Amino acid sequence: MSGLTYRHQRVQRLRRLLGRRSARREEGRFVIEGLNLLEEAVSSGAGVEAVYVDADWATGAPARAVGGEEDAPWGLAPGEDGPQRQQRLAALLARCYDMGTRVFELERGVLARVAGTVSPQPVMAVVEVPACSVADVGTGRPSLVVVCVDVRDPGNAGTVVRSAWAAGADAVLCADGTVDVWNPKAVRASAGAVLHVPVVAGGPAPELLAMVARWGMRRLGAVSTGGRDYATVDLVPPCAFVLGNEASGLPLAEVGDQLDELVTVPMPGGAESLNVGMAAAVLCFEAARQRRLGR
Amino acid sequence: MSGLTYRHQRVQRLRRLLGRRSARREEGRFVIEGLNLLEEAVSSGAGVEAVYVDADWATGAPARAVGGEEDAPWGLAPGEDGPQRQQRLAALLARCYDMGTRVFELERGVLARVAGTVSPQPVMAVVEVPACSVADVGTGRPSLVVVCVDVRDPGNAGTVVRSAWAAGADAVLCADGTVDVWNPKAVRASAGAVLHVPVVAGGPAPELLAMVARWGMRRLGAVSTGGRDYATVDLVPPCAFVLGNEASGLPLAEVGDQLDELVTVPMPGGAESLNVGMAAAVLCFEAARQRRLGR
Numbered sequence: 001m002s003g004l005t006y007r008h009q010r011v012q013r014l015r016r017l018l019g020r021r022s023a024r025r026e027e028g029r030f031v032i033e034g035l036n037l038l039e040e041a042v043s044s045g046a047g048v049e050a051v052y053v054d055a056d057w058a059t060g061a062p063a064r065a066v067g068g069e070e071d072a073p074w075g076l077a078p079g080e081d082g083p084q085r086q087q088r089l090a091a092l093l094a095r096c097y098d099m100g101t102r103v104f105e106l107e108r109g110v111l112a113r114v115a116g117t118v119s120p121q122p123v124m125a126v127v128e129v130p131a132c133s134v135a136d137v138g139t140g141r142p143s144l145v146v147v148c149v150d151v152r153d154p155g156n157a158g159t160v161v162r163s164a165w166a167a168g169a170d171a172v173l174c175a176d177g178t179v180d181v182w183n184p185k186a187v188r189a190s191a192g193a194v195l196h197v198p199v200v201a202g203g204p205a206p207e208l209l210a211m212v213a214r215w216g217m218r219r220l221g222a223v224s225t226g227g228r229d230y231a232t233v234d235l236v237p238p239c240a241f242v243l244g245n246e247a248s249g250l251p252l253a254e255v256g257d258q259l260d261e262l263v264t265v266p267m268p269g270g271a272e273s274l275n276v277g278m279a280a281a282v283l284c285f286e287a288a289r290q291r292r293l294g295r
Numbered sequence: 296m297s298g299l300t301y302r303h304q305r306v307q308r309l310r311r312l313l314g315r316r317s318a319r320r321e322e323g324r325f326v327i328e329g330l331n332l333l334e335e336a337v338s339s340g341a342g343v344e345a346v347y348v349d350a351d352w353a354t355g356a357p358a359r360a361v362g363g364e365e366d367a368p369w370g371l372a373p374g375e376d377g378p379q380r381q382q383r384l385a386a387l388l389a390r391c392y393d394m395g396t397r398v399f400e401l402e403r404g405v406l407a408r409v410a411g412t413v414s415p416q417p418v419m420a421v422v423e424v425p426a427c428s429v430a431d432v433g434t435g436r437p438s439l440v441v442v443c444v445d446v447r448d449p450g451n452a453g454t455v456v457r458s459a460w461a462a463g464a465d466a467v468l469c470a471d472g473t474v475d476v477w478n479p480k481a482v483r484a485s486a487g488a489v490l491h492v493p494v495v496a497g498g499p500a501p502e503l504l505a506m507v508a509r510w511g512m513r514r515l516g517a518v519s520t521g522g523r524d525y526a527t528v529d530l531v532p533p534c535a536f537v538l539g540n541e542a543s544g545l546p547l548a549e550v551g552d553q554l555d556e557l558v559t560v561p562m563p564g565g566a567e568s569l570n571v572g573m574a575a576a577v578l579c580f581e582a583a584r585q586r587r588l589g590r
Contacts, residue, residue, distance in 0.1 A: 163573060168563030193566065231584045268463030268583055271488065274576070278458060281573045282580045288563055289526045289581070 003055050003107040010104060014052060015114050017126060021180040028129045030182035032192075034121035035085065039092055040192040047128030048101050051093065056108040057086070057122035089123065101125075115184075129182055132198040134173065134208070138215050142170035143238045144287055147212065147219075149205045149255060150177040150245040151276050157181050158189025159277025160243065165193035167284030172197060173212070173240075175205035189277070205251075209258035212240045219260045221250050222283060224273040227262035234295060235287040243276045298350050298402040305399060309347060310409050312421060316475040323424045325477035327487075329416035330380065334387055335487040342423030343396050346388065351403040352381070352417035384418065396420075410479075424477055427493040429468065429503070433510045437465035438533045439582055442507065442514075444500045444550060445472040445540040446571050452476050453484025454572025455538065460488035462579030467492060468507070468535075470500035484572070500546075504553035507535045514555045516545050517578060519568040522557035529590060530582040538571045 004011055016023040017031045024030050029049060032041055041048050093103055112120035137145065146164045151157050157179050164172050172181070179186060181199050202208040209219055217238040221227070242259060244250030250259075265274060265282050274282065299306055311318040312326045319325050324344060327336055336343050388398055407415035432440065441459045446452050452474045459467050467476070474481060476494050497503040504514055512533040516522070537554060539545030545554075560569060560577050569577065 159573070162566070162570070165564045166562045166566035166569055166573070191570065196566075197564065229587070231588055265580065266583070266587060267461045268587075269460045269492065271457070271461035271491070274461055275457070275486065278454070278461070278573065278576045281569070281576050285560065285577045286580075286584070288561070292524070292561060292563075293526055 003105055004052075005107050005110065010050075010052075011106065011110060011114060014124065014126070018114065018184050021183065024129070024180065024182045028131075029126050030129055030187060031124055031184055032127050032187055033115060033124050033184060034188075035088060035092065035123055037187070037192050038123055038125050039088070041125060041127055041195055042092060042095055042099075044192075044195045046130070046195050048096065048099070049126045049128060051096050051101055051103045051123065051125045052111060053089070053093070053103065053105050054108060054111045054122040055105050057089070127195075130195070130198070132171075132200050134200050134202045134211060137171040137173065137198055137200060138211065140170060142215065142217065144169045144284065145171045145173055145212065145217065145240045146280055146284065147173045147175065147202075147205075147208065147240050147242045148178040148276070149175045149242060149250060150248075151243060152179050153246055153275075154179050154181075154183040154185035155189040156246055156275050156277045157183075158186035158191075158194070159275070160280040161186070161190040161197060161199055162193040163277060163281035163284050165190075165197040167281070167288045169197060169284055172199045173202040173208055174199065175202055175208050177205070205255045206258050209240075209242065209255060213258070213260075219258060220263045220283075221252075221255070221259035221261070222276075222279050223249060223252075223262045223264055225264055227264035230263040230265055230283055231286055233261065233263055235290045236295065239287065241280065241283045241287075243280060246273075246276055249273075298400055299347075300402050300405065305345075305347075306401065306405060306409060309419065309421070313409065313479050316478065319424070319475065319477045323426075324421050325424055325482060326419055326479055327422055327482055328410060328419050328479060329483075330383060330387065330418055332482070332487050333418055333420050334383075336420060336422055336490055337387060337390055337394075339487075339490045341425070341490050343391065343394070344421045344423060345397045345399065346391050346418065346420045347399050347401050347406060348384070348388070349403060349406045349417040350400050352384070422490075425490070425493070427466075427495050429495050429497045429506060432466040432468065432493055432495060433506065435465060437510065437512065439464045439579065440466045440468055440507065440512065440535045441575055441579065442468045442470065442497075442500075442503065442535050442537045443473040443571070444470045444537060444545060445543075446538060447474050448541055448570075449474050449476075449478040449480035450484040451541055451571045452478075453481035453486075453489070454570070455575040456481070456485040456492060456494055457488040458572060458576035458579050460485075460492040462576070462583045464492060464579055467494045468497040468503055469494065470497055470503050472500070500550050501553050504535075504537065504550060508553070508555075514553060515558045515578075516547070516550070516554040516556070517571075517574050518544060518547075518557045518559055520559055522559035525558040525560050525578055526581055528556065528558055530585045531590070534582065536575065536578045536582075538575060541568075541571055544568075
């Protein structure tokens with residue numbers, strides 16, 4: 001491994017995949033950042049194409065804090081020191097070599113500049129976007145899915161995927177207008193859940209919802225006020241939670257005909273709305289609760 | 296208003312309040328970013344001491360995108376254009392002037408550099424940290440509180456506060472070791488909830504939890520595995536959810552004696568854990584559900 005500089009074409013590609021949806025779509029690849037996500041990708045059998053490591057870190061230099069005061073240096077886990085992390089990295093890189101994955105060492109600081117985040121990670125990897133279509137999801141006879149309509153914030157989209165996975169949803173379907181979940185912020189917010197639950201771009205929202213109905217699922221549109229109390233709805237039969245834009249909600253003029261019911265999470269505290277990630281968590285775990293314990 | 300430069304002492308103070316917990320504690324002030332939060336601060340009656348506006352924006356220059364492709368330029372709401380936002384800003388600044396709040400215009404780009412975020416906001420304000428003590432919370436006979444023990448990620452801490460507020464919790468208590476919720480990332484993640492629900496630094500976790508017990512609250516420690524199914528616990532009587540570190544969980548050796556029961560959110564999807572923000576949402580909304588609809 002020799003240090004690759006900021007202008008090297010491999011680094012440029014990394015930047016493109018991080019920054020451009022079009023590049024991700026064209027190549028069918030996305031970027032994961034950090035040791036935890038890389039470990040998750042390797043153990044979940046995701047197609048890890050190439051790994052990039054900061055030279056500083058790869059060669060055993062002490063971990064350096066890059067972010068603000070509260071950021072753990074290099075994202076160390078609590079109780080973990082630099083050398084321990086380095087052992088984890090070394091073990092992981094060994095596995096990558098075994099699998100035939102290429103590993104590139106980047107000059108000190110290059111990854112940090114490429115990442116453009118406050119707390120850059122010392123390792124990144126280019127990973128294949130898992131191949132899954134809307135039809136594949138339907139074939140699997142799903143009993144719980146989340147449909148995103150115009151979810152714009154990548155952090156929210158990532159949290160939706162994380163909630164959906166944790167609560168046992170079968171898939172997350174993203175209608176046109178929703179942010180790319182392979183965006184680095186979304187991948188980060190998903191904490192790797194994008195590697196586990198199928199996430200599928202599904203075309204225009206009305207067509208997507210019509211298809212979900214043909215799968216025999218009840219389509220429940222989440223609205224911040226005026227819908228039925230979500231906890232009074234029978235969520236045991238197959239159902240799809242349909243989540244809208246964080247600021248303007250669901251575009252009911254466009255998708256209202258394709259919803260079977262509107263549901264609302266009552267908020268006794270007086271907040272105006274939950275973010276869509278939290279709404280997804282509350283709704284999906286209520287479905288999981290009803291299915292586990294009955295209504 | 297004349298443009299203040301990056302080196303001006305007011306700007307330096309803004310940077311200190313954004314970056315240093317010690318500065319926030321010393322001054323009893325924190326910084327909010329963005330038009331939405333400022334509107335919320337003004338209408339909630341928070342003590343807004345001073346407002347800082349980007350000159351570019353204040354003088355009507357077109358909104359410019361600063362972040363990645365998916366970031367809305369200057370955080371515009373969907374369907375909102377630059378001039379509409381400017382009208383909102385103008386109306387808000389007029390209210391600030393009426394209240395006697397000082398408004399400073401900063402040279403173009405200064406706020407962006409001060410913020411250090413990918414999507415800087417064109418307006419910031421210095422706001423008083425609401426005065427509230429642990430004793431104040433106890434006097435209010437709380438029926439639902441969230442206790443944070445070693446929550447380290449500011450985004451998670453903010454989401455905990457947001458969840459707690461939305462679900463109607465009476466307070467969020469932060470034991471020593473938890474990140475400062477007046478940190479700009481936490482304030483941002485809370486979406487202004489820190490202005491609404493009392494958030495109190497509470498000293499060492501064992502003492503804090505002992506006090507919560509004296510208030511007659513059942514203390515439920517959230518653990519990722521091995522606890523009782525949260526949805527089978529009677530959450531109608533006064534209770535406190537105790538949340539631990541995102542990576543290592545609750546320090547049971549330290550606080551185990553001060554917990555009445557351990558609870559777990561079962562995750563059928565196979566995820567290892569929820570982030571603490573999501574856990575707070577799921578737990579608090581289950582308490583709200585039981586209180587609204589019965590067990």
